[in-house]
């Protein structure tokens with residue numbers, strides 16, 4: 001599925017649409033904290049499968065029980081509909 005770039009008005013509506021996410025440096029950003037490393041890595045495993053099935057992948061970092069995620073579309077050089085869909089699927093993995 002080809003990524004469709006978001007329009008400026010679609011980007012402006014994102015905070016209301018995805019309340020767990022913020023816009024940081026033009027990317028969708030979320031930080032999560034879990035009970036321990038196993039819980040964090042279990043979450044990452046679920047996200048990895050969701051991302052692979054969507055064909056769209058997060059930029060992310062894990063430090064013990066913390067996972068930091070940034071979503072952007074490399075193919076278009078900005079935010080696209082696939083970032084929004086991946087954010088929704090990530091929210092469902094928590």
Ligand SMILES: C[C@H](O)[C@H](O)[C@H]1CNC2=NC(N)=NC(=O)C2=N1
Nearest residue numbers: 055056057058072073074075076
């Ligand atoms: C060929 C492959 O589907 C593409 O390179 C996909 C893979 N995953 C991707 N993930 C993200 N975040 N951005 C992309 O542009 C992207 N492109």
